[in-house]
């Protein structure tokens with residue numbers, strides 16, 4: 233067994249009690265773009281369950297960066313509600329982080345309060361909406377919003393911020409040749425495609441340093457389809473992220489609008505997903521979902537072999553995420569040179585998973601079976617494991633049983 237898992241780690245100015253972080257996983261528990269009692273209770277349970285740090289997700293840096301109505305929009309009005317959460321998390325001995333980002337083209341007018349904007353003009357199937365390419369002044373404003381969001385997070389008592397630069401959110405829409413078709417200084421060469429990321433990181437890192445917060449970046453090792461970012465280019469991007477002096481890079485992959493299961497792996501319960509979708513979308517998902525959503529089989533530590541290539545190329549702290557379900561897997565990641573590990577589904581399934589690892593024997597495993605009910609449900613209800621839901625509709629139970 234690795235000896236480092238339950239040792240403290242200094243993440244920039246913050247000391248974590250151990251090497252585990254609850255990964256940013258959209259809870260779908262917000263109301264009016266702000267926090268709720270349910271959101272607080274969930275993160276307090278995770279903190280009580282032993283993690284070093286828990287991450288609230290996802291918080292948009294401005295209104296146009298919201299993709300769901302139950303997300304957070306980081307602004308002064310919600311600071312008191314967030315402060316209640318961070319105080320309660322701290323009382324449990326854990327640190328508190330918040331993921332900040334902008335969803336770019338993955339939204340709808342009704343949520344964003346304006347026409348969706350992205351790196352380039354187009355039509356987004358994810359939200360069935362036309363998208364307008366961002367003007368220069370919008371690009372500059374959103375970059376500044378990243379700095380403002382960091383300061384707001386500090387006012388709310390967070391110890392750390394995670395900049396979302398992966399998964400097809402706005403920064404990765406600029407980075408990826410698949411979504412960036414610009415002909416100006418923000419498009420074309422890799423240097424140009426990284427310009428927006430550099431602007432956002434410049435603002436966010438400066439703000440974090442000024443207010444004594446840790447800062448990490450979630451980055452795509454690859455987008456998960458032909459025409460997107462691949463590992464060699466992604467390593468070059470990671471080197472630039474590292475040059476900003478961030479406290480850690482979280483290595484992930486996949487584009488939620490094109491290859492969502494490349495991010496999370498495992499099965500996707502199509503009927504369940506359609507059940508929780510608005511009526512107008514329900515039958516489209518039921519009929520077209522199996523063809524549109526590419527499957528990526530789940531495997532423990534599914535990103536580890538690729539993440540090791542980044543470990544070999546980079547010097548700074550790296551955070552492993554993806555398919556951690558056992559002590560053996562966590563130790564494997566830590567022993568491969570990653571300073572910290574993040575987990576999402578193991579903690580959706582059981583917020584006390586880390587405490588069980590500490591108290592249990594080496595064979596302790598998460599009971600999550602990666603049938604991904606939590607993902608199907610998250611879009612319109614909240615993020616919950618099927619194991620915590622009573623009285624599920626019969627057809628959902630049957631579908632979850634039927635999946636191999």
Ligand SMILES: Cc1cc2nc3c(=O)[nH]c(=O)nc-3n(C[C@H](O)[C@H](O)[C@H](O)COP(=O)(O)O)c2cc1C
Pocket residue numbers: 255256257258259289290331396399450484495496553554555556574575576577578606607610615
């Ligand atoms: C329900 C759910 C919601 C998620 N939402 C986000 C999110 O808002 N931001 C993000 O960066 N990743 C999100 N993810 C991805 C996780 O952070 C993580 O990268 C991925 O699930 C792999 O970790 P795991 O195998 O421990 O679950 C989400 C995952 C799940 C299961």
